Structure formats: structure tokens, C-alpha cells
Amino acid sequence: MAPLLEARNVSKVFGSGLLSRQQTVALQAASVTIDDDTPSIVAIAGESGSGKTTLARLLLGITKPTTGQILYQGRDLRQLDGPQWRTFRREVQAVFQDPFEVYNPFYKVDHALTMPIGKFFPKASAVETQQMMEEALQAVGLRPEETLGRYPHQLSGGQRQRVMVARALLLKPRIIVADEPVSMVDASLRATILESLLKVHKAFGISIVYITHDLTTAYQLSERILMMYRGNIVEAGDVDLVIKAPQHPYTQLLIDSIPLPNPKLHWGQREMQARQSGDHLTAASCRFADRCPQVMDICCQQAPPLYQTDARRVVSCYLYADAPVAANEHATVA
Amino acid sequence: MTAVLQVEKLRVYYHTLAGPVRAVEDVSFTLNKGERLGLVGESGSGKSTMVLALLRMLKSPARTEAGRVLLNGTDLLQLSDANMRAARFAQIALIPQGAMNSLNPVMRIKNQLLDTIRYHNRNGRLSQATMMAHIHQLLESVGLHRDVAEMYPHELSGGMKQRVCIAMGISLQPKVILADEPTSALDVVVQRQVMETLGRVQEEIGASLILVGHDMGLMAQFVHTIGVMYAGKLVEVGPVEDIFEEPLHPYTQLLIASLPSLEGKGVFKGIPGITPSLLNPPSGCTFHPRCPQATARCKAEIPVLQEIRPGRWVSCLLY
Numbered sequence: 276m277a278p279l280l281e282a283r284n285v286s287k288v289f290g291s292g293l294l295s296r297q298q299t300v301a302l303q304a305a306s307v308t309i310d311d312d313t314p315s316i317v318a319i320a321g322e323s324g325s326g327k328t329t330l331a332r333l334l335l336g337i338t339k340p341t342t343g344q345i346l347y348q349g350r351d352l353r354q355l356d357g358p359q360w361r362t363f364r365r366e367v368q369a370v371f372q373d374p375f376e377v378y379n380p381f382y383k384v385d386h387a388l389t390m391p392i393g394k395f396f397p398k399a400s401a402v403e404t405q406q407m408m409e410e411a412l413q414a415v416g417l418r419p420e421e422t423l424g425r426y427p428h429q430l431s432g433g434q435r436q437r438v439m440v441a442r443a444l445l446l447k448p449r450i451i452v453a454d455e456p457v458s459m460v461d462a463s464l465r466a467t468i469l470e471s472l473l474k475v476h477k478a479f480g481i482s483i484v485y486i487t488h489d490l491t492t493a494y495q496l497s498e499r500i501l502m503m504y505r506g507n508i509v510e511a512g513d514v515d516l517v518i519k520a521p522q523h524p525y526t527q528l529l530i531d532s533i534p535l536p537n538p539k540l541h542w543g544q545r546e547m548q549a550r551q552s553g554d555h556l557t558a559a560s561c562r563f564a565d566r567c568p569q570v571m572d573i574c575c576q577q578a579p580p581l582y583q584t585d586a587r588r589v590v591s592c593y594l595y596a597d598a599p600v601a602a603n604e605h606a607t608v609a
Numbered sequence: 610m611t612a613v614l615q616v617e618k619l620r621v622y623y624h625t626l627a628g629p630v631r632a633v634e635d636v637s638f639t640l641n642k643g644e645r646l647g648l649v650g651e652s653g654s655g656k657s658t659m660v661l662a663l664l665r666m667l668k669s670p671a672r673t674e675a676g677r678v679l680l681n682g683t684d685l686l687q688l689s690d691a692n693m694r695a696a697r698f699a700q701i702a703l704i705p706q707g708a709m710n711s712l713n714p715v716m717r718i719k720n721q722l723l724d725t726i727r728y729h730n731r732n733g734r735l736s737q738a739t740m741m742a743h744i745h746q747l748l749e750s751v752g753l754h755r756d757v758a759e760m761y762p763h764e765l766s767g768g769m770k771q772r773v774c775i776a777m778g779i780s781l782q783p784k785v786i787l788a789d790e791p792t793s794a795l796d797v798v799v800q801r802q803v804m805e806t807l808g809r810v811q812e813e814i815g816a817s818l819i820l821v822g823h824d825m826g827l828m829a830q831f832v833h834t835i836g837v838m839y840a841g842k843l844v845e846v847g848p849v850e851d852i853f854e855e856p857l858h859p860y861t862q863l864l865i866a867s868l869p870s871l872e873g874k875g876v877f878k879g880i881p882g883i884t885p886s887l888l889n890p891p892s893g894c895t896f897h898p899r900c901p902q903a904t905a906r907c908k909a910e911i912p913v914l915q916e917i918r919p920g921r922w923v924s925c926l927l928y
Contacts, residue, residue, distance in 0.1 A: 322796040323796055323799075324766070421886065431653050433651070433652040433653075434652075461651045461823040463863070464651065464879070465869070466877040466878055466880075467877075467880070469877055470877035473875065473877065488796035488797065490797070494869075495869050495870075495874055495876065519871070529797060532801045534800070534826035534829065534830040535826055536828075536829045536865070536870075537829055537853065538849045538850045
């Protein structure tokens, strides 16, 4: 069976064209697959600038890839007809990072909920619409009577974000792409929001693509994880392997920098280097070469392929050149 | 231990058409020289409001109703507007939330840094050259190259912009630095670099620091003392190790239990219930509707913040 949603070897380059002198490669040869038969949760993790949001936007069909394809139920997004596109739009929902930007400040927050209901359930009565809104809000821990009827600026950031998650849940989609849904929200609320995502996944079989820079919540929520750095997937696979036994030097650095909520365990045992300028580095080099504590000559000449170091994990690093090169683009599927 | 900042029974209300919203209710605490105090609490707990109140930067309908803010003995709330302006950034400085969005996008970094310095140099004692040298030194002290001075904010990464804001905060070597979630939305590696920078410059200039946030992991790694805020009140204060090892207030206990860890998969322990309305707060203890250890007494009686052991303060009827 064709995967539900698939990014096949996609790249995204910004600034191409006659007048743009500088091109930014936001994403390079990335592949990720969401299965149709078994709902799953996959995390895409990395720093800002890693390409994770670009990948999310490609999966949502908001941007088009420069090369490669995005396929929904086996069909390239660019070839979907009207009704197929509507289905795609309903079945793949988004929650974005910034609860400030996503609202039109002239409308009450109700509008963010009534609009999708009106579009996808045009036959719903006023009573049904109200009920759907209230249920969705309660599912994310909000009081309908203190949320509906307000303008965005009258709610806190955490409340605004929860309304957005409620909005995503409203349409009972097949996939929710959540781009850093809790990074601007409190620790105690994070647990509630992530728990509602997990509940929805279990209750309705909704697959989740969770984009984050927070490896701890990625570990808690997901089954698989893709670690990204400057547009490339550096390590991917089963979350227990990648987080508990990281192989790529960058993953190791990230995990080491997590501030643990234990005053006795100090973060950062590992030495960190700020990015050096690399005269010996070219566009073909490994993108982590200028910060890697274990860099070798070959890393500066050419970026490594993805090696299959384990049945459920791939790493893009010459330290593991003994392992077989990952067979196909679907290497990032566990 | 000398007290640099003493906040006494600070009260800030937002006067809305529906009535007063009690954003900060009778908050008192002391900050010693060189100390790092972490203020944690959910959004809406009053942390940012309190920070603005300390700086007298609240906007209507917010108003400081009562209390004293003693900075080295001087009550900031009683100063004239002119004197308070002089104190801002020179004595008590702010590194604001969303620091990356608070830089003026059409001004070069050097002009934004000069802005503060020039205001405090109105009598013109410092030459342009001296001020520029100061700026270069400032940037280097936060780990940025001096060329950053010539750049515009959009040319910098998130972490670099944050560090510019730190530079602005310390430019006049204040006694107290208020950092309101200075690293939210930065990734962990940059966060660590930025916090290490902040800690280092704080120690270099001998300042005290209040870090407002909700990342308990960050607090554990960075601060000496933690103050937990709930619904506008300080419910617990204590040394960071003690708070993590033995949280006393039920809210603190739930907060620590809700922290994500690399030990448990699929286990999310959110705090049940919803943040209370500050317009119509619950009777008695504001936490009782969500408290797993609430008794009938909690509905009727309002607990007070008390020092139940040396250095450990709790506001709960259990103690």
C-alpha cells in the first residue's frame, strides 16, 4: 500500500534565479514517510536553520520542492485535482509554532474554529458547530466560556496555542504536522498539549509529525526521529536508539546540551565549538565539519551518505563507513 | 550576604471594565548580591507583570497598587519619573522576553546600543570614540565579533540577537539584571552558550540576576534560588537543590513531576485543571481547585508565605 504522506528525496533551495546572487540550500535530499496502515508519530528535530520547518512546509503543501516529490496517497501533490486537493487539505492539518502570528487580530478566536467547520462541514447547524468548538477546546484544557468571544490579544500565548491545537483536532485529520507546537508554552502546559496529541493519535489513529528542537519531548512522544542539521538528515531511526545511544557527533552534542532538571547533573560535559570559518570547506563538504570534534579530511571533501548502522537506524557520518550504505530513499523509515 | 533588592508586598492589578485582575498579589522576596533567583510559574502567573512593575514599565490598565521595591535601600516606586529613567539600565536592567523581536529592524546594532549609552551620557562626558570602544568591548564580552556593531538585526541569528540584548542589558553595569525568558525558542546548544555568557558577564560585573521562565531544567542548571509563582502569588521559595529534591508546595510537586524526562516514554503528567481566573479567583487558597491535597480549610483560609525552615518559604496550609 502506498504510504499516506511521503517526501521523496526533496530539496529546497531559496534564492535561485537570475538576480539572486546567493542561494540558500534549506533542505537537501530529505526523505520521510508516513505509513497509511499504521498510525505513527515521527519527530523531526534540529536547531533553527536545520530545515525542519522547510520540510514541514513541504509536507503540508505550502511550499513546492525544488527537486524531488511530495506524494499524498501515492500521488504527487502537484498533480492533485480539485477534490483530491480538498481531501488533502482536510486530512493533513497543521499546528504552527508562534501563537502570536497565526491569528488575524481583527477576528475573535472563534473565527479560527468556525471557519474550518464552515468549510468542511457546511451542513453543520449552529448548535452542532458550537458543540464541536466546545469539545475541541475542552480537549485541550480550555474553558469555552473564557475563550470564545475573545480577541487573540486577550488570551495568553499558551491559550492561543491551545486554540490552534483544538482547531487542528476539529477536522479529525489523518495527519497533524505540528511545527514546534509547545516551544512557546509552559512546562506544565506542554505536558497537557502533548498528552492531547498522544490521546488523539491513540483514539483516532491520527499520525503526528512533531517538529521540535526539544529532544526530551521528542523522545517522550515519538517512535521514530529524524535529526537534522543545516538542511541534511544526519541521523534517523528508532527514537530509543537515536536518543539513548546517539552515533552522529551532532546528535551527541545536542543531547549533551539538554539542561537536565537536576541541579546535580551539570549540562555540557562535552566541549562545544562555535562555528569556525572553513576555508577548506566547500558546498560538497559535510555540513557539520566546521564544528565536529571528530572531523577527518574526507569530511571536508565530500558529505557522507546515510549508513545503515542498525536495522532501525541510519547515520550520515564517515565514522560509520564500515556499515552498508542505506539502500534507498526510504532509509529513513524504521 | 547583602540584600541588593528587597521587594515588599508588591501588588499589581489590571483595572478592566469587568473589575480588577489581581496579577501580582502581595509578593515579597529578597535578592542578595551575586545571587541568581529563578522565578518560575505558568503563563499568567504574574512573573512578567512583576518584572515590569519592578522597572515601572507597566502600562495602563495595569497599576502598582501597593508595596515597596528597595534597590540598595532606595524605593524605586517612590522615585520621580526622571530619577527612575536614570535608574533603568544603569541600576536595574531588563533583557526582555522575545528579545529577538525587540531589536529595531531598521537600526544598526551599534546605534541601538549607543541609544542607551547616549541617554545616560547626556552631559556629554564621553566622546564618540570612547563610546564605540565600549560597544566593541561589550559585544566581545558576550562572545560576538565587533563587526556585529555594523550589522542589522536581520543579519544575525536568533542566538546572536539574544546576545545583543544581553549586551544591552549589561552595558551600564547594573546592579540587578532582570532576564525575562531570554532563551525561549532558542535551541539547546545556543541556549547553553547564551546562558553561559549571561552567567559569566553577570559574575564579571558583580550583578544579581532574576531569571523569569518556566523551563525548570534551565533553572536547575543556572540559578541558586527558585521562587515559584502561582496566580500572582509566591507560593514557595528555596535553594534550587532543595526545591528539586524536596518540593514542599503541592503545586511545586506537580510542576516537578510534569517535567519531561528521558526516562519515561509516553508518560505525560500535566497538571490537571485550568489556570484560575485572576478576575474571580477561587476563595481561600487559589490553588485548592487543582490541589490533590486540598482540605475544606483550604477553601476558606488564605495561606501566607512563611519561612518554615531557614531559607525555605512556603505558602500552604499543610505547613
